Amino acid sequence: xxxxxxxxxxxxxxxxVELPILAGTLGPDVLDLHNLSKLGxxxxxxxxxxxxxxxxxxxxxxxxxxLLYYRGYPxxxxxxxxxxxxxxxxxxxxxxxxxxxxxxxNYRVKHHTMVHDQLARFFxxxxxxxxxxxxxxxxxxxxxxxxxxxxDINNSEHREISALRLIAKLPTIAAMTYKYSIGEPFIYxxxxxxxxxxxxxxxxxxxxEEYVPNPKLVRALExxxxxxxxxxxxxxxxxxxxxxxxGANPFACVASGIAALWGPAxxxxxxxxxxxxxxxxxxxxxxxxxxxxxxxxxxxMGFGHRVxxxxxxxxxxxxxxxxxxxxxxxxxxxxxFKMAIALEQIALKDPYFIERKLYPxxxxxxxxxxxxxxxxxxxxxxxxxxxxxxxxxxxxxxxMSDSERKIGRPRQLYLGETKRNYMAVNKRR
Numbered sequence: 001x002x003x004x005x006x007x008x009x010x011x012x013x014x015x016x017v018e019l020p021i022l023a024g025t026l027g028p029d030v031l032d033l034h035n036l037s038k039l040g041x042x043x044x045x046x047x048x049x050x051x052x053x054x055x056x057x058x059x060x061x062x063x064x065x066x067l068l069y070y071r072g073y074p075x076x077x078x079x080x081x082x083x084x085x086x087x088x089x090x091x092x093x094x095x096x097x098x099x100x101x102x103x104x105x106n107y108r109v110k111h112h113t114m115v116h117d118q119l120a121r122f123f124x125x126x127x128x129x130x131x132x133x134x135x136x137x138x139x140x141x142x143x144x145x146x147x148x149x150x151x152d153i154n155n156s157e158h159r160e161i162s163a164l165r166l167i168a169k170l171p172t173i174a175a176m177t178y179k180y181s182i183g184e185p186f187i188y189x190x191x192x193x194x195x196x197x198x199x200x201x202x203x204x205x206x207x208x209e210e211y212v213p214n215p216k217l218v219r220a221l222e223x224x225x226x227x228x229x230x231x232x233x234x235x236x237x238x239x240x241x242x243x244x245x246x247g248a249n250p251f252a253c254v255a256s257g258i259a260a261l262w263g264p265a266x267x268x269x270x271x272x273x274x275x276x277x278x279x280x281x282x283x284x285x286x287x288x289x290x291x292x293x294x295x296x297x298x299x300x301m302g303f304g305h306r307v308x309x310x311x312x313x314x315x316x317x318x319x320x321x322x323x324x325x326x327x328x329x330x331x332x333x334x335x336x337f338k339m340a341i342a343l344e345q346i347a348l349k350d351p352y353f354i355e356r357k358l359y360p361x362x363x364x365x366x367x368x369x370x371x372x373x374x375x376x377x378x379x380x381x382x383x384x385x386x387x388x389x390x391x392x393x394x395x396x397x398x399x400m401s402d403s404e405r406k407i408g409r410p411r412q413l414y415l416g417e418t419k420r421n422y423m424a425v426n427k428r429r
Contacts, residue, residue: 112168141255175202230391270367302364
């Protein structure tokens with residue numbers, strides 16, 4: 001047995017306390033701060049920059065080395081060799097499935113893709129010009145009003161059924177959201193298609209014609225789902241966990257995750273990249289724009305990352321996917337793609353950007369790919385939500401399986417008024 005490792009904190013009044021040092025299988029050691037309560041202290045860490053809110057076996061990120069692992073598997077390998085439902089199984093169950101397990105999992109997901117017919121009527125309550133994420137928050141939250149048979153959060157079978165339903169129904173709801181916004185009839189799921197083929201069919205098919213998926217475009221969207229499936233304890237995942245810690249049902253928890261993802265600082269980055277490219281306007285203005293970035297005149301979107309201090313490992317996969325999609329659609333001369341390439345070339349050579357580690361991230365190319373696939377910018381964050389649902393539900397399930405689970409209750413550093421006595425209104429000045 002390894003010797004217990006501790007750090008000792010000594011206060012200026014002479015009191016001290018031992019803080020155990022915990023080691024994970026990967027990543028830096030952490031200080032266990034439970035013993036601070038013996039001194040009547042707690043920590044102050046705005047935005048949790050230096051705080052581990054939980055222990056987890058699902059996703060590992062090393063931002064300095066540019067690594068992202070799902071259950072130990074490098075994201076590059078999964079994006080190249082795996083499919084999305086296999087990744088879903090991996091995140092949810094901890095291991096890649098056998099052929100038999102994969103077939104069973106795929107079958108169960110396919111047969112949960114339909115939504116209750118009454119749920120479809122919910123859409124009539126929204127304006128057609130409502131933001132798709134507003135609709136998603138409402139409709140996904142409403143799932144708990146229809147599927148009462150799987151809401152016992154302490155029952156592992158119920159949690160499994162809820163997970164399957166969320167993975168299966170989110171693409172259906174997302175496609176219905178899009179169809180409603182453009183005034184076209186809903187397209188029902190078809191079990192003959194794969195998961196991603198089915199989603200693209202529901203998005204782009206019409207009753208007038210038979211839909212034939214393009215394998216290369218399907219593969220591109222599948223990679224986007226895989227790359228966005230989980231990303232450790234980000235804002236939306238932490239929101240799902242915090243909501244789940246109260247005992248809320250999984251549908252409500254995922255709806256809370258969608259609400260957090262809606263924030264432009266979290267889920268809207270690829271949309272911001274496209275907006276930036278539109279403002280640049282032409283490849284001839286790229287050098288002028290990058291000079292403006294260095295002069296603090298413009299903001300460079302899609303470069304750098306709060307977590308990754310090196311290259312985002314998802315970015316190279318997305319860049320290759322971008323090449324493949326534009327070649328397939330004969331859009332190699334796409335003005336936005338040319339601008340993106342020019343921006344990247346400058347950023348990877350200019351000392352200003354290299355010193356600040358402003359490398360392209362996954363959002364830099366994903367917006368161009370989604371746009372090429374025919375997905376409007378208002379739906380970009382919805383696509384993100386469809387891919388991230390498996391991460392949310394896997395993290396939620398892991399937390400619910402923890403025998404030491406407690407309701408989340410962050411502390412605060414109070415800076416308000418000290419005690420004051422009430423004064424009648426006629427005596428106030």
